[in-house]
Every structure is written in structure tokens, then in C-alpha cells.
Amino acid sequence: MYSIFEPAMAPRSSRRSLQQQHPYYHQQAYQHPMFTSWIPANELDESDEEERLLREALARKQQQRQARQYQYQLQLQREQELAAEQERQRQRQYEIRRAKAIAEREAEQQRQRRIRQQQLEAQRAAAIEEIFRRQLAHQEEQEQQERLRRQRAAAAALEASRAREAAKKRQEEEKKKQHQLLLMQQAESEESSTESDAESEVDDGDLLQDIFQSLFFPQHKRPAADRALARQPSKRVHRRARAEQKRIEQAKHEAEVKAKAEAEAKARAEAEAKQKAAAEAKKQQQQQQEKAQLKQQKIAAYDSDNDEDPVHSYFATFPDIQQFVEAALGAKIQPTNSCPAGKARTSLKPTISTTSTTPKKVTIQAPAEETAKVETTPALAAAPQSPVSSPELRAADIVRERLERQRKEEKAKETKHSELNKIESALDDLSHLLERVVQGLVENKRQIYQVEEDVTKTMIRIDSVESNGDHSIRKRRKELIKKSQSLLDAIDNHKDLLAKQAAKQAAKEDEEKKKEKSKHATTVEDAPVTPAIEKELEITLETIEPLLSDVSISSEDDESSSSEIDTPSNSDTEKNDRIQKEPFDILEMGNDPLSSDTISLA
DSSP states (O other): OBOOOOOOOOOHHHHHHHHHHOTTHHHHHSSOSSSOOOOOSSTTOOOOHHHHHHHHHHHHHHHHHHHHHHHHHHHHHHHHHHHHHHHHHHHHHHHHHHHHHHHHHHHHHHHHHHHHHHHHHHHHHHHHHHHHHHHHHHHHHHHHHHHHHHHHHHHHHHHHHHHHHHHHHHHHHHHHHHHHHHHHHHHHHHHHHHHHHHHHHHHHTOHHHHHHHHHHOGGGGSOHHHHHHHHSOOHHHHHHHHHHHHHHHHHHHHHHHHHHHHHHHHHHHHHHHHHHHHHHHHHHHHHHHHHHHHHHHHHHHHHHHTOOOHHHHHHHHOHHHHHHHHHHHTSOOOOGGGSOTTSOOOOOSOEEEOOSSSOOEEEOOOOGGGOOOOOOOHHHHHSOBOOSOOHHHHHHHHHHHHHHHHHHHHHHHHHHHHHHHHHHHHHHHHHHHHHHHHHTOOSOTTHHHHHHHHHHHHHHHHHHSOOTTOHHHHHHHHHHHHHHHHHHHHHHHHHHHHHHHHHHHHHHHHHHHHHHHHHHHHHHHTSOOOHHHHHHHHHHHHHHGGGHHHHHHHHHHHHHHHHHHHSOOHHHHHHHHHHHOOTTTOOOOOOOTTOSSOBOOO
16 A cells, blocks of 8 residues: 655755756646646656556546536535525516506505595585585575565555556545635635625615616626626536546545455465475475385385394294284284385384283284284273283294394304305315426425415414304315315425435445446556565655555644645535525535545555
């Protein structure tokens, strides 16, 4: 067995000469302590076959080590690129989510702005409508006030004209009376003057005057009776006075007729206005009645079509309870929605009348179609109804409460079944995805861990659904739990299979490495040993024994350097585990067939 070593270091003078002869001596000698090329101490030395084989083996080992280092660096680079790509993907997904969130927030803000704009527009329209309505009301009020003012002015003008006409009539009557009095006074004055003249003439006995009057005033020759008649007013004056009186009476009658006609017209106008207002009020009342009737018809139609009596439906479901209640009440129960739509529903609750002297007597109000006369005593008729609830009312309340509780239970049951349906669909999706992973259709192997986590979360969701004694929900829960457990078992089996495949692959690679190592070892061992080689080896041993210790130290340094290059550090291993996150993807690296620094020779 011979150790690999370097040739002895030449003296300084010889090294200088060697540098002059070989310009790259210094670089080759100090490039690596174990991989320096051998430079013969003397140019007359001949090449040895064994040393050539050793050098080839060392060169091959260096190439393999460099290849492993390159592969390791390449793997690290790939891992770094993968990590960078994953980081970029995460950053891209984050940017996408952020942009989506920003877009959703902007859309929500836009929607809120639209809603606020619509509200503002609605408020503005309502304000404008209110202003317009107030303006119309104010305008109508002003028009009504103007009409009232005009009516009052017309009435005042009519009264003033009537007053003027009456004053004018009174003035005309006064004038006529004064004229008549004046005429009467003139006639009386004339009569008195004539009488006085006649007396004076008679007394004086003046013949000449009498002749003169008889010649020029023949009326004085008349007798006294004629003269008395002459003193009375003439027929023409009398007719004129009668015509004037008749005209005054006719004007007065016309004024009365006109005033009466105006009063009748005013009363007629007021009556027409009252009739019109009454007609409008009647029309509005009729419209309101029609609206109320239509609303009542709609309510009755809705009640008759859609509203189902809960008590009747409960009794239809449980006829035994109906028979018990009918036996307790002593009457047959009719559904409340069997009455016509136009009439109000009749209550099925019995009205109980009690007195202090007579026993209780239950009176049940039947529907309108089946009303029967019930004989009641005056004491029962006068007794007030008791506010105390009867057993029949309590039974009806219990039935209603039980029905409400059943409705709530049915609603909760439907909610739980819908949740279980969602869980079942999620388990179906996970089963399909697991099948694709097992078949190798999904490239990302980490998907199996995601499936396992999703199945675990689904089992937690199943556990959150409480059965509360419901057999159907309990049965569904058991089925879903069994299905989830089967998925978890399939995931564990697939993981075990992957681990076994990884172990087989590692063992196969170890066997290949061992075969290659044994192949290289047999190649060196089978090399022929000639006498010249033996002689040269003996000379080399004699000259190199003092330097064996240095060679052992250099070999230890080489082992440490090779360990640093070949095997990654713990931090690199942790980083690789953190990046891959799959224990079965990390393959064990076998020992290199030429990893040792010694070669055994036969």
C-alpha cells in the first residue's frame, strides 16, 4: 500500500532554476496542496506507468468532485430560482389580490356614491315637488281669496246700488209729495184770494168793479156752488197725480222684483256651490270606499288563497288530537279560512259566560253557515264574560306553540341538511383531486398536503353540525365522517408509497455508486507491476519517509476541504427542506467511489 504524496520540495536555488525552465511552476505548485501536477526533478527522469495511472485517477477524482460541486451549486441555484419564482408568484398574487381589493373598494365606493346621488336626487325631487305643491296651494289660496274679495266687492257694489236706488226713490217721492203740497197750497191760496176779493167787492158794492169782473172774469158770475167746485183741483191734475203715483208704485214693484230675482239668483248660486261641494265630497268618499273595498278584496283573496290555518293543518296532521279537543269542547272544529272573503273570520275560541249561582255553560260560536240558536237565561245574558282562560284556550295555545316549535325545528333541520350537502360536495371535490394526485396528473406534489389539510378542516365542519337527536342528521354525519376517514387513509397510503419509492431510488443510486467505485478500484489494482516500477517505488519510499507526516497533515486538510465541498451544511439542508417541504423529495447522496485520498494497490 502506498500513499499519494507530492514530490519533495526542491531547494531555493533549484526552485529558481526550475522557475526559469518552467514558467508555470509556481502556479502549479501552489494551486492546490493535493492536486499539483508532478514536475520531475530532473529532465532525464522517465515517465512511470504507475504514476501516470495515479495521476489519471486523481484527475478523474478531481473532475468528479468538481462535477459534484457544480451539481450542488446548480441545485442551490435552482432552489434559489424556485424560491425567487415562488416569491414572485406570491408577490404577483398579492398584487392581484390588492388590485382586486382596490377595484372592489372603488366599485363599492362608486356604488355608495351612486346611492347617495340617487338619494340626493330623490330628496331634491321631493323638495322641488314640495315647493311646487306649496306654490300651487298658495296660488289656489290667493285665487280663492281673490274670488272672495271679488264676491264681497260685488255684494258691496250691489248693496250700494240698491241703497242709491232706494235713496233716489225716496228723493223722488219726497219731491212728488212736495210738488203735490205746493199745488194744494197754490189752489188754496187762489181760493182764499178769490173769496176775499168777492167779499170785498160785495161789501163795497162797487158796481163798476162788478161790471168789470163780469165782463172780463165770467167765472165770478157763477153761483157759490160753482165757485166751490172751481176751488177743487181739476181732473187733469188728479189724473196726473194718479199716474205719478201709479208710476212710483210700478218702479217700487220693479225694484222689489229685481231685488227678489237677485236674491233668488244668489241663493241659487249658493245652492249650486253647495251641491257641487257635496257631489265632490260624495265622489271622494265613494273613491275611498272603492279603494277600501278593493284592499279588503285583495286581503280576503290572499287570505283565502295563501293563508293556511295553522291549527287546522295541525289537526289534519294529528287527527287524534283533533278528536280529543272536539270531545273536550263538545263541538266540531271548523277551519277559520272557510268563511267567505267578504266577511270577517269567525273565531273558533269558545266564549264562556259564568255566574256565581249557576254552573259554567260553554257557548261555541259556529260559522255563519251553521249558526244555531242557543237558549240563554236572562242571568247568563246579563253576566259579563270572564277574562280567565279556559282549558280549551290553553289547549289551543299549546297547539299553536307546538306548531311554531315544529316549524322552527324544520327550518333548522333544512339548514343543517344544506350545510351537510355543501360538505359532501366539498368531499367529492377533494376525492377527485386526490385521485388526480395519485394518478400523477397533478405535477405539484405538495397538493397532497393541501388535500389532507382540507379534509381535516371538512371534518371540523362536520363536527360543528349538531344532530340534537335527529337520526337523519346523525346518519349523514356518520357517512361523511367515514368518507373523510377513507380519504385520510388513502392520503397516508400514498405518502407511504412515495416514501418507499424514494427509499428504493436512494438504494439503487447507492448500488450504482458502489459498482462504479469497485470498477475504478479493480482498474487500478489490475495494473501490471514491472521491475522498474518496483525499483522506483523503493527509491521513492527511501526519499519520502521524512515527509510522511507532512503528507498526512495535507491529506487531513484535503479531507476537510472535500467534506466542505461535497456535503452541504445544516443551514443549506434546512433551507432545502423549507423550500421543498416534502420529506420524500430529498434524496440521499451516496459516497463517491474516489472520495478517499488513498488508493490501495496490490
